[in-house]
Amino acid sequence: MSKVIYKNLNTSPILAVGGAGVWLEDATGKRYLDTCGGVAVSSLGHGHPRIAAAFEREAKKLAWAHAGSFTTAAAEELAERLVAASGGLARAQFLSGGSEVMELAMKIAYQYQCERGLPDKSVFISRRQSYHGSTLGTLSISGNPQRQSVFGRLFPPAEFVSPCYAYRDPQPDESEERYATRLADELDAKIRSLGSENVAAFFAETVVGSTNGAVPAVPGYFRKIKAVCKRHDVLLILDEVMAGMGRTGQLFAYADDGIVPDMVAVGKGLAAGYMPISALLISDQVHSVMARGSGVLGNGQTHVNHPLACAIALEVQQVIVEEDLLAQVRQRGEQLRGWLRESLADLDIVGDVRGRGLFVGVEFVESRATKAPFKGGGAYAAALKQEALQRGLLIYPGSGTVQGTHGNHVLFAPPFITSEGELGQMVERFNAVVRAVAY
Numbered sequence: 001m002s003k004v005i006y007k008n009l010n011t012s013p014i015l016a017v018g019g020a021g022v023w024l025e026d027a028t029g030k031r032y033l034d035t036c037g038g039v040a041v042s043s044l045g046h047g048h049p050r051i052a053a054a055f056e057r058e059a060k061k062l063a064w065a066h067a068g069s070f071t072t073a074a075a076e077e078l079a080e081r082l083v084a085a086s087g088g089l090a091r092a093q094f095l096s097g098g099s100e101v102m103e104l105a106m107k108i109a110y111q112y113q114c115e116r117g118l119p120d121k122s123v124f125i126s127r128r129q130s131y132h133g134s135t136l137g138t139l140s141i142s143g144n145p146q147r148q149s150v151f152g153r154l155f156p157p158a159e160f161v162s163p164c165y166a167y168r169d170p171q172p173d174e175s176e177e178r179y180a181t182r183l184a185d186e187l188d189a190k191i192r193s194l195g196s197e198n199v200a201a202f203f204a205e206t207v208v209g210s211t212n213g214a215v216p217a218v219p220g221y222f223r224k225i226k227a228v229c230k231r232h233d234v235l236l237i238l239d240e241v242m243a244g245m246g247r248t249g250q251l252f253a254y255a256d257d258g259i260v261p262d263m264v265a266v267g268k269g270l271a272a273g274y275m276p277i278s279a280l281l282i283s284d285q286v287h288s289v290m291a292r293g294s295g296v297l298g299n300g301q302t303h304v305n306h307p308l309a310c311a312i313a314l315e316v317q318q319v320i321v322e323e324d325l326l327a328q329v330r331q332r333g334e335q336l337r338g339w340l341r342e343s344l345a346d347l348d349i350v351g352d353v354r355g356r357g358l359f360v361g362v363e364f365v366e367s368r369a370t371k372a373p374f375k376g377g378g379a380y381a382a383a384l385k386q387e388a389l390q391r392g393l394l395i396y397p398g399s400g401t402v403q404g405t406h407g408n409h410v411l412f413a414p415p416f417i418t419s420e421g422e423l424g425q426m427v428e429r430f431n432a433v434v435r436a437v438a439y
Contacts, residue, residue, distance in 0.1 A: 014389070019046025022415050022422050024394065032389070035426045036396035040209065040242045040359065040413035041273040043325075044316060048417075051274050054315035058308055067304035074311035081317055082281060085251045088260040090284035093297075094277055094305045094313075098241030098267035099133030101280040102203075105237050105263050106137050107299050109201040112235070112286050115293035123194055125187070125234075126203045127163045129404055131211045132239050141203050144211045145404040159194060161186050163208065164217040167352045167363065168371065168402065176218040184224035188231070196232035201262075206253040209242035212401045213361025213409035214354055216248075222257040235262040235286070241278065242359075245269035246320055246416060249330035249357030256356065262286060271313035277306065325416040332423055333357040336412060339427040349374060349439055360412040363401055373407035376439060380408050383437045393429040 002012055015027040022045050024032045037043060044051065058074070065072060079092040095101050106124065113121035126132065128143035139148055140155035143163075148155070162169065162183055170179040191199050202225070208215040229236040236259075243253040244266040250256055252264060263286065267278035290297065303309070320326065337353050337360055344350040344362070351365035364374035374380065381397035388395045401407030414426060 021045040021047070022418050030392060032392050032394045033422065033425055033429065034394045035412050035414050035430065036394060037269075037413045037415055038273060038394075039268065039396060040247055040411070041268040043246060043269040043416045044272040044274075044319060045415040045417050048272075048274075048319065050319055051272070051312065051315055054312055055274075055308075058311040061311075062307045064303075065307055068300070071305065072307045072310065074307060074314050075305040078279075078310045078314045078317070081314070082266075082279060086260065086264070086281055087252070087255065088283070089264065089281040091287045092279050092281045094279050094310055095301055096276045096278060096303045096306070096309075098239075098265065098278050099135045099138050100301065101265040101267060101278040102133040102138045102239060102241065103135050104280050104299055105203075105265055106141070106201075108263065108280070108282060108286065108290075108297070109235050109237060111298050112289055113200050115289050118197070120198055121200045121233075123157070123159060123199045124201055124203060125159045125161060125190060125194075125199060127205075128160045129163045129165070129211050129402075130203070130205055130208065130239075132203060132205075133241075143404070144400065146400045147211070147404075159190060161190050163212075163215070164221050165208075165212070165215055166218050167215075167354065177220060180218050180221040180224050183221060184228050187225060188228045191228070191232045191234060196234065199232065199234050201235040201237050202229055203237050203239060205239045205243065206257065207243040207248055207356055207359055209359070210396070210398060210411060211404065212407075213363055213398060213411045214356070214359045214413075215361065216354070216356050217257060222254065222259045226259045226261070229262075237261060237263045237265075239265050241265055241267035242413075243356075245317075246326050246329055247357060247359045247413060248355075249326055249333060251320075251326065253356065270316070271309060272316045274316065275306075275309040275312040276303075277309040277313050320416065329357045329416050332414075332416075332418055332420075333360065335420065336360050336414075336423055336427070339424065340412075340430075343427055343431040344434065347434065350434075355412070358412070358414055358416065358418070362410045362412070364408040373402040374439075375406070376408050377406075380437070380439065384410065384433060387437050388429070388433045391429050391433060393426070393433060395430065395433070 018025045126141040131142045132138040143160045238261040352363040366372040381399045384397045396411040401409045
């Protein structure tokens with residue numbers, strides 16, 4: 001029996017032994033077509049020759065160096081590249097995973113307020129049906145009952161407002177403009193009720209990922225939200241751990257929303273899964289206040305600015321630019337959404353196909369006419385996953401799509417390098433999976 005602790009404590013996962021491009025292979029020789037990049041991680045697939053060469057080159061240079069005493073060329077160049085592409089952010093720090101950088105964002109947000117002499121600005125506001133990480137701090141701002149699980153009594157307090165969920169939540173005949181205005185007014189009212197002197201930051205996923213399946217904001221939403229935050233001296237912090245680094249067809253997903261936040265967290269696609277690395281980018285205003293104040297960042301972790309991780313992430317980002325993969329992401333995303341809609345058009349349980357770039361969600365319903373949340377729950381998600389595995393397909397199904405308690409969806413996030421033919425195979429196999437699972 002394995003001595004490894006798995007998420008499901010009573011079953012063992014498939015033993016993976018290799019991968020090539022968008023395919024993984026298990027110990028029996030069976031191959032799996034990856035529709036989801038694992039969990040929106042493997043943006044360059046497996047065995048990319050340039051990344052393999054970078055490992056051989058960079059591993060010979062430096063294993064690790066303490067970030068309190070040393071920096072490296074790779075960390076400096078990676079930060080320069082990300083800052084230059086951010087549209088106005090100023091500094092970056094690199095950690096190991098998304099939960100870490102979101103936790104860092106929470107800490108910096110409060111340290112920033114304290115350094116300004118405003119320690120009462122300590123309340124964080126987030127959105128219902130969000131997910132920001134698995135630490136106690138990040139779970140506290142994740143408005144999803146499934147993810148929060150039994151840990152709620154351990155959380156620091158947080159406040160929540162409505163998500164921007166265009167498929168379900170607009171009122172009858174409400175335009176996108178009015179819907180966005182209503183949500184911004186809700187945030188404004190929440191801040192006023194708490195007192196702007198008590199609110200530190202507002203957190204949001206630019207495109208909501210795993211909790212309800214690639215939900216982008218309606219046009220104008222984030223511009224209105226940013227205006228509310230600015231009016232009340234509240235930081236706007238975006239979570240692009242899943243949606244960033246090219247997944248939506250832009251290096252930073254917020255570029256399509258016409259804003260620049262005060263901070264943004266990125267992660268999964270930063271090194272395309274070849275190394276565990278994430279990043280938090282912050283504005284010059286936030287950095288300057290702390291630099292002029294205590295001059296010390298109140299956070300320290302072992303693998304800050306890890307030399308090898310930064311070098312591999314840098315190579316990944318160079319590949320994305322030099323192979324013009326963001327244009328391909330946009331093209332393949334249009335194809336994927338169109339082919340899914342076409343292939344599933346006759347199934348009344350398929351309510352919505354949405355997303356940006358190669359970040360696509362399919363939401364299941366009891367019927368299209370009513371949009372009633374699908375009643376399959378976790379059992380349906382598990383059945384979809386098992387049927388897909390039988391057919392050599394990796395998918396990312398979810399439950400609790402609506403308010404964290406009802407409904408089902410599947411999230412697509414295939415590698416950026418996916419060919420048109422491979423994309424067609426993904427749609428064909430997924431179509432067969434949905435039709436094979438009883439509902």
